Amino acid sequence: MALFNLKINGKTYKADVDANTPLLWVLRDHLDLVGTKYGCGMAMCGACTVHVNGEATRSCVVPVSNVSNATITTVEGLSETGTHPVQEAWDEVDVPQCGYCQAGQMMTASALLAKNANPSDKEIEEAMVGNICRCGTYHRIHDAVKLAAAKMKK
Amino acid sequence: MSTNQSRRDFFKTSATAAGGLVLGFGWFSSEAFEPGVLTKTAADTIDFNAYLAIAPSGIITIYSPNPEIGQGIKTAFPIIVAEELDADWSKVKVEQAPLDTKKFERQVTGGSGAIRHSWERLRKAGATARAMLMEAAAKKWSVPISECSTSKGFVMHSSGKKLSYGELATDAAQIAPPTTVKLKDKSNFTLIGTSVKGVDSKDILTGKNLFGIDYKREGMLNAMIQRPPAFGLKLKSFDATEAKKMPGITDVVSFGNKVAIVGKTTWEVMQARKAVKIEWEKEKDLESSADHDRIFKEMLNSTTATVHRKDGDIEAAFKNAYKVIEAEYQCPFLPHSPMEPMNFFAHFKGDSIEMAGPSQTPQSAQNQIAKMFNMAPEKVTIELTRMGGGFGRRLNTDYAVEAAELSSIIKAPVKVTWSREDDTAGGIYRPAVRYRFKASIDKAGNITGYMLHGAGMNAGNATRPDNFPVGAIENTLIQSNDHKSPITTGPWRAPITNFLAYAEQAFLDEVAMAGGKDPIQLRMELLDKSIKSPVGKITYEPERFREAIKLVADKAGWGKKKKGVYQGFSVYFSHNSYVAQIAEMANVKGKPVLKKVYASVDCGIVINESSAQNQVYGAIVDGLGHAMYGNLTFKDGAPQQDNFNKYRLIRYNEVPDIEVHFVKNGIDPTGLGEPALPPTGGAIANAIFKTTGKRLYNQPFSEQGATLG
Numbered sequence: 001m002a003l004f005n006l007k008i009n010g011k012t013y014k015a016d017v018d019a020n021t022p023l024l025w026v027l028r029d030h031l032d033l034v035g036t037k038y039g040c041g042m043a044m045c046g047a048c049t050v051h052v053n054g055e056a057t058r059s060c061v062v063p064v065s066n067v068s069n070a071t072i073t074t075v076e077g078l079s080e081t082g083t084h085p086v087q088e089a090w091d092e093v094d095v096p097q098c099g100y101c102q103a104g105q106m107m108t109a110s111a112l113l114a115k116n117a118n119p120s121d122k123e124i125e126e127a128m129v130g131n132i133c134r135c136g137t138y139h140r141i142h143d144a145v146k147l148a149a150a151k152m153k154k
Numbered sequence: 155m156s157t158n159q160s161r162r163d164f165f166k167t168s169a170t171a172a173g174g175l176v177l178g179f180g181w182f183s184s185e186a187f188e189p190g191v192l193t194k195t196a197a198d199t200i201d202f203n204a205y206l207a208i209a210p211s212g213i214i215t216i217y218s219p220n221p222e223i224g225q226g227i228k229t230a231f232p233i234i235v236a237e238e239l240d241a242d243w244s245k246v247k248v249e250q251a252p253l254d255t256k257k258f259e260r261q262v263t264g265g266s267g268a269i270r271h272s273w274e275r276l277r278k279a280g281a282t283a284r285a286m287l288m289e290a291a292a293k294k295w296s297v298p299i300s301e302c303s304t305s306k307g308f309v310m311h312s313s314g315k316k317l318s319y320g321e322l323a324t325d326a327a328q329i330a331p332p333t334t335v336k337l338k339d340k341s342n343f344t345l346i347g348t349s350v351k352g353v354d355s356k357d358i359l360t361g362k363n364l365f366g367i368d369y370k371r372e373g374m375l376n377a378m379i380q381r382p383p384a385f386g387l388k389l390k391s392f393d394a395t396e397a398k399k400m401p402g403i404t405d406v407v408s409f410g411n412k413v414a415i416v417g418k419t420t421w422e423v424m425q426a427r428k429a430v431k432i433e434w435e436k437e438k439d440l441e442s443s444a445d446h447d448r449i450f451k452e453m454l455n456s457t458t459a460t461v462h463r464k465d466g467d468i469e470a471a472f473k474n475a476y477k478v479i480e481a482e483y484q485c486p487f488l489p490h491s492p493m494e495p496m497n498f499f500a501h502f503k504g505d506s507i508e509m510a511g512p513s514q515t516p517q518s519a520q521n522q523i524a525k526m527f528n529m530a531p532e533k534v535t536i537e538l539t540r541m542g543g544g545f546g547r548r549l550n551t552d553y554a555v556e557a558a559e560l561s562s563i564i565k566a567p568v569k570v571t572w573s574r575e576d577d578t579a580g581g582i583y584r585p586a587v588r589y590r591f592k593a594s595i596d597k598a599g600n601i602t603g604y605m606l607h608g609a610g611m612n613a614g615n616a617t618r619p620d621n622f623p624v625g626a627i628e629n630t631l632i633q634s635n636d637h638k639s640p641i642t643t644g645p646w647r648a649p650i651t652n653f654l655a656y657a658e659q660a661f662l663d664e665v666a667m668a669g670g671k672d673p674i675q676l677r678m679e680l681l682d683k684s685i686k687s688p689v690g691k692i693t694y695e696p697e698r699f700r701e702a703i704k705l706v707a708d709k710a711g712w713g714k715k716k717k718g719v720y721q722g723f724s725v726y727f728s729h730n731s732y733v734a735q736i737a738e739m740a741n742v743k744g745k746p747v748l749k750k751v752y753a754s755v756d757c758g759i760v761i762n763e764s765s766a767q768n769q770v771y772g773a774i775v776d777g778l779g780h781a782m783y784g785n786l787t788f789k790d791g792a793p794q795q796d797n798f799n800k801y802r803l804i805r806y807n808e809v810p811d812i813e814v815h816f817v818k819n820g821i822d823p824t825g826l827g828e829p830a831l832p833p834t835g836g837a838i839a840n841a842i843f844k845t846t847g848k849r850l851y852n853q854p855f856s857e858q859g860a861t862l863g
């Protein structure tokens with residue numbers, strides 16, 4: 001066990017865990033940040049996506065020791081009240097069905113838009129292809145990414 | 155529309171301690187309420203049946219009893235109540251009700267039946283409350299009720315006076331509920347049929363703890379369970395000496411054929427699980443996919459099929475045929491793959507047990523758990539969490555029952571979480587099925603005889619004996635065989651029809667080709683026959699079938715497309731709804747590329763346009779993805795795919811354009827969670843045939859050379 005001071009969503013969280021524990025389970029089991037979801041445990045579905053130093057990262061395969069000095073953002077840190085342009089766009093387009101994968105979808109989209117304010121359809125596809133939505137809301141995810149990009153330009 | 159109801163058993167009201175009106179409504183007209191039970195505070199009223207509460211502030215709380223799985227029921231039910239209440243939707247708050255078998259009927263997510271079942275009851279609930287608010291206002295103003303009207307949370311008088319529902323709530327609570335209530339004329343709906351955002355969206359998008367897997371209680375332990383790695387194996391022995399020494403582990407116990415690893419956190423449990431040494435032994439046949447191939451052949455050649463329906467003389471029809479067409483279609487086992495793996499919380503307390511988690515059928519879980527502990531069902535309480543998908547998997551209660559059993563053994567509150575591998579390899583699959591079709595046609599291409607023989611692996615009756623085209627053909631035989639496999643199966647979104655529709659719609663395409671008929675013309679002629687002179691019992695309405703077909707043909711420009719666009723058609727009736735689809739493909743260097751899917755849907759009145767569109771898009775993507783890629787194979791009883799690296803789900807870049815149109819006929823609403831899935835595979839297979847000349851007889855299509863995008 002080792003003590004980590006993690007910089008998450010602008011706050012510092014203490015976690016006394018095994019150094020190999022994936023960030024996902026530190027967030028969910030130790031820090032009560034359950035917006036980040038477990039889906040596959042092998043970086044195949046994207047449900048656990050968070051930002052590590054601004055990069056969309058699959059938290060299920062990242063040992064906490066690798067991110068002890070990093071700046072981490074989870075869905076709870078996009079905005080607590082749903083006012084991040086990506087959250088607003090997801091709401092306006094009424095994207096979710098079951099909703100389980102959407103935190104991961106939004107974290108992937110927001111990382112893309114932070115770097116590329118005006119992504120092409122091809123660039124959106126390259127970013128979003130790693131996130132599975134079993135309900136099949138892909139069309140709305142596409143529309144919401146476009147809408148979020150438009151909102152961020154304003 | 156006027157309806158009568160018993161005042162005593164349908165509606166109860168009371169003023170809450172905090173003021174305001176609480177309206178409870180029973181879901182059975184035969185249900186009796188206990189007097190006095192409504193004189194509780196608003197916070198206490200959670201004990202009730204589905205009901206609505208109006209606070210003096212004007213906030214209206216509507217409780218939604220059915221489990222939300224992504225089908226939008228938690229938004230749709232309140233829309234119906236709010237419509238008849240004439241509520242201001244922006245002031246409606248929706249709460250999920252817990253399982254309460256005394257107060258609710260059918261707290262089930264399955265069979266696409268919730269709206270159809272509860273439509274009238276929900277309308278009456280809203281309309282009854284509205285009538286009482288109007289009466290309260292009329293009394294206050296000393297005017298006849300006939301001079302009053304309602305709009306967006308207000309009662310108005312013709313003079314221009316108005317009072318909000320909040321202001322009226324306490325007085326309205328004193329009024330006896332009317333015995334007869336007038337429902338709105340459907341043409342006056344202002345909320346039903348509009349686009350209303352999901353009521354949980356804000357919480358979903360800010361990462362709140364909505365799902366079963368997010369559930370946490372003080373002192374709760376986490377557990378994972380090692381179940382037999384192959385169907386047909388049972389537990390022989392295990393050694394947990396090492397595992398028990400590992401950090402965070404509190405217990406390793408076995409029950410049934412399972413070994414449960416219990417500890418403080420999920421990750422610690424996952425690590426210790428690897429250290430448990432388990433020996434398994436053979437209990438039943440360890441089947442491989444090659445065995446299934448042989449068993450299918452045996453079943454289809456057997457003479458012991460169960461006959462489900464027989465019209466006319468099928469043998470004579472085949473004998474006298476101008477042409478006989480025969481084909482076999484096969485689909486594999488499929489896991490459900492909901493994004494949220496199975497999980498459940500349980501806290502056994504000796505003479506009662508508290509449960510919480512995602513279940514499509516909580517009442518069934520309650521009954522089984524009560525039986526296991528020899529408790530009265532009401533001693534088993536179940537809190538319903540939002541479900542991260544389910545697709546039928548959560549109709550089986552195994553994962554809730556085992557959590558209850560584990561909690562009783564370790565005597566602690568515990569949440570059991572399945573890994574993705576557990577979830578994929580853990581059984582309760584869509585059964586593998588093979589169909590043999592045989593049809594006879596006359597010189598004009600008309601179908602004179604139709605035989606369907608279904609062979610399933612734990613599929614039960616793999617046919618739908620009274621569904622189209624049965625009823626439109628003089629001579630039919632519908633029969634099936636079933637193999638009792640150790641591999642467990644269960645309902646999978648649109649059970650049986652999720653594959654039967656594909657097989658049948660592809661076969662009808664073959665028959666149309668053989669008879670020189672346009673595929674749509676063939677269906678329309680058959681439906682014409684089932685209108686004019688139906689053969690035996692039919693479960694569908696041919697007129698509605700025809701309207702759905704006409705709509706999609708019109709929207710997709712069937713037969714009018716320019717060169718290089720290849721269309722495939724399919725139509726299916728399920729869960730009381732009609733869905734027709736046309737898939738469009740292009741031939742890109744010899745490969746079929748899916749460009750677009752058009753769909754027409756007759757599910758009667760659409761409650762929530764945005765949600766309905768979302769369901770149909772999703773069902774098409776689901777149908778397409780599984781037809782293309784879904785394949786679970788077995789070796790010696792063990793599933794060979796257990797995570798998304800081996801089991802492929804459709805992704806963002808693989809979906810075609812989709813265009814959805816609803817038939818507007820004002821008919822009372824029917825199912826929508828499932829019906830748009832069954833036609834998809836057939837539309838695509840038929841379009842592939844048009845594009846390449848190759849008929850696809852087996853799913854998944856990707857293993858027969860088909861690609862997407």
